[in-house]
Amino acid sequence: MNNNENKSEKLSLLIDFIQWLDSWKKVGIFLVLTCFMGAAYFSYYYRDAIFTWVLYIYNEPVLEIEGMETEISNLIKDTHADAIAIWGVERRDNFRVLRYLSISGKRKSKIEGRSDLILRARSEQSDIIIDLFNNGTGCFYLSPDSDMGDVLLDAGIDYFCASTTPPDYSFLNGFVMVGFKKPPLNQDYIKQRLRITSSRLTQ
Structure with a gap:
């Protein structure tokens, strides 16, 4: 019974969301937010690799002993x-x-x-x-x-x-x-x- 109620609630929410997308402006906002959230998640999840890549492009660290x-x-x-x-x-x-x-x-x-x-x-x-x-x-x-x-x-x-x-x-x-x-x-x-x-x- 509970599973059926949960499915019904999710379906109802999905229908409400689709009905909310009643204009191209709202569709555009939704797509922009989706892309932004996806990029934010990707950047956080791969933050070490991205930081390493930036170091490689701009300035690779150098081991310095003289003067130390x-x-x-x-x-x-x-x-x-x-x-x-x-x-x-x-x-x-x-x-x-x-x-x-x-x-x-x-x-x-x-x-x-x-x-x-x-x-x-x-x-x-x-x-x-x-x-x-x-x-x-x-x-x-x-x-x-x-x-x-x-x-x-x-x-x-x-x-x-x-x-x-x-x-x-x-x-x-x-x-x-x-x-x-x-x-x-x-x-x-x-x-x-x-x-x-x-x-x-x-x-």
Whole structure:
């Protein structure tokens, strides 16, 4: 009984609405409002993709390190990190370049500029990087898949937290990593602090 009443009410409302559309002016208003509401819904539902497209058309973010020494130092101080590594990424060519490396407060300029593959077959490190790309931030144990990894492991630093740069867009152009000799307790804070630095390093 209730289903029949609901159907009757809906049919009655539909008839009333059709009767209301008794002029071309009202039909035009209805079509304009329908298109507007559809566009608003589409824009909201696909807002991230639209924002990414706008960035691509007008201004793709760039990873900047020069002149950001104070920000990098503050990140190390705030997170009590034993090391920091900043990588630039070229996803199309599947390689990454070490842009900045500091271990125990000493910058390793001789190592900076070295490149390595981002992803390689049957690699634990590749799985870590893919997870980082998908989630924006993450904490993990480092595996020695590259000579830069060996340098860090030789210093006793095998646990890292990282953030992609920039942290909020799909234009990945690098990632910032802070390393520790043992897993820190405040990892959620560290990941959020990394996101702040990643935003500031991306112009």
